[in-house]
Amino acid sequence: MQNVKGTYDFWGKEQALRLQVQETLRRCFELYDFTAMDTALLNELELLTSKYAGGDEILKEMYQLSDQGGRRLGLRYDLTIPFAKVVALHPGIELPFRRYEMGKVFRDGPVKKGRLREFLQCDADIAGIAGPQAEAELMQLAVQVFGALEIPVVLKWNNRTFLGELLEAVGVPPEEHLSVMLTLDKLAKTGTDGVLNELAAKGLSSDAVRGIAGLLAQESPDFTRLTETFGLAGKPGALEVLELERLTATLGLSGVCSFDPFLSRGLSFYTGTVYEIFDATGSYTSSLGSGGRYDAIIGKLSGREDIPYPTVGISFGMEAIMALLGDRPLPEPNAAVLIVPLGGTLPQALLAAAALREAGIRAALESGGRKLKKILASASARGTRYVMLIGEDEAAEDKVLLKDMREGTEELLPLEQAIWQLEA
Structure with missing residues (x-):
């Protein structure tokens, strides 16, 4: 008798620390006026496999099953799509709508430290705010959460619209932008050569590959230099970056929040700002949290793309946080x-x-x-x-x-x- 690979049972000291981390997250979520939600583990397969749900990469890891009535179902693999489903099913919901959820999700993927097949995600999402206010609040939330957990972090952020403008400037046609972004998301893992080889294998033109190679070869390409070099000032994505950059500076977040023009996030539904959180000491290399803006999903799921549902969210990886806290003295669940x-x-x-x-x-x-x-x-x-x-x-x-x-x-x-x- 043994646990299914990638699943664990938690008790004693470890569970005490897990609950302590969850309570810290819950307290911070509620300080920012998020209300609790609990969505269904089981979902219609058609919802989870829709073209709005995150792309082929994540669908390969989805657990699929059927019930006794022959209905095709799947276990949720994140908390974003179930949240979008709830808002789409209740078109009269008052906006802005702010919710948090902490719950199990399931992915049949590779198992390693901080990455399981059954794991806890802790999400906060805001539907109904189009400007950078929502992104700035979620960045503040992330900084406060990790400050409370005494984990030094760096939050890297970018804007998918701006990245599209940058790709177009170096010769990548618009219809190839999403494919190139999904490859760029692997930059930290495969390096520049790995990214360029994959792009060439995808059939991207040699001129476009050379343009991306020149982009990646730049040393410390900050936002100002990129907009000046490629004539992007005044473009929609560039203006969004500029507005959020000014907000983070005003809020004193610049020391933690770092603009990264090549960050793209691997999910296809992101439409604007994206961000990823890492251990600032470099001792733990996997992401501790991530998120971004996804303005199109809810409208598409409801069949009413004419109704605006600007939405942005953040997800904290419980298992990654626990892996980082592994050597920290654990609280003993004692009686008073x-x-x-x-x-x-x-x-x-x-x-x-x-x-x-x-x-x-x-x-x-x-x-x-x-x-x-x-x-x-x-x-x-x-x-x-x-x-x-x-x-x-x-x-x-x-x-x-x-x-x-x-x-x-x-x-x-x-x-x-x-x-x-x-x-x-």
Whole structure:
């Protein structure tokens, strides 16, 4: 008996840290006025395989199945398409609509550190804001999340419209832009030679390949230099980049958010800004989060492309974050109070535990039959702050002996007074 490859069970210290990370994300999402959502794991295969859903690469990794009625279904492989489906199914939804979701997704792809086949994604999306405000807010959110997690990051960003303008300027025809962008997305993995070889294999003209080679050969090509070199000032994509660049500078995000003119993201549905988040120390090379603007999906799914649904989102990779936090000391899921019955005082100990829990105080009951010395040593090693001893003498006086393991003190108190003290 074993787990399916790429799936894991989490408990104890690791699960405690996972919940701590999720709570940090939830708290940050709600600070930015996102409301919670929970979408279906099972979806119609036609929805997941639609041409709006992300391209052939991701569909190769989709888990497909059928139910007893012969309906063709698939397990969701991200949280974006299910979110778009919800908005498309409810055309009267009030905009802007801001939601967050943390849930399992499934991909039948290669397994490596931080990349599983069943994994948790944590997304935030905003539908109904066309300008750069939404992108700027999500960048602020990302910086705040990783600051709270004490992970130094760099957020690389670009604009797909601007990248299209850049490709056209070096001789790539518009009908080839998406294909070239999908190849450029592999630049960090395959290097310049790998990108150029793949483009040539795709049948891109030699002039266009040479143009891209010249583009990639530029040293530190910043936005200003590129717009001046290729005459892109005033183009729609360039104006979007300029507006967001000014916003990030004003917000003090320039030190973390870095413009990368070759970042493209591998999904075909992105229409404007795209971004990807990396560990700033370089110790972990995979992406910790990503996202971007996808203005066309919801309208296309609803069959009403005339209705504007400007939408932008960000996704935090839980498994990648956990892989990076792997060597960090883990919190122990301890009880706040350990109750120890001594002698025949189990009924009184159970009553004390019930009273503590009724007061909202987490409590555990010692039941191992160990010697008191070992119980106290174990509690101290695990970081348990309080131990409540109830022996026959304490029970007779209707009191408890409350030990503060951190301060090394103890008090004989009525249970009600002990609860009051623990709540203070």
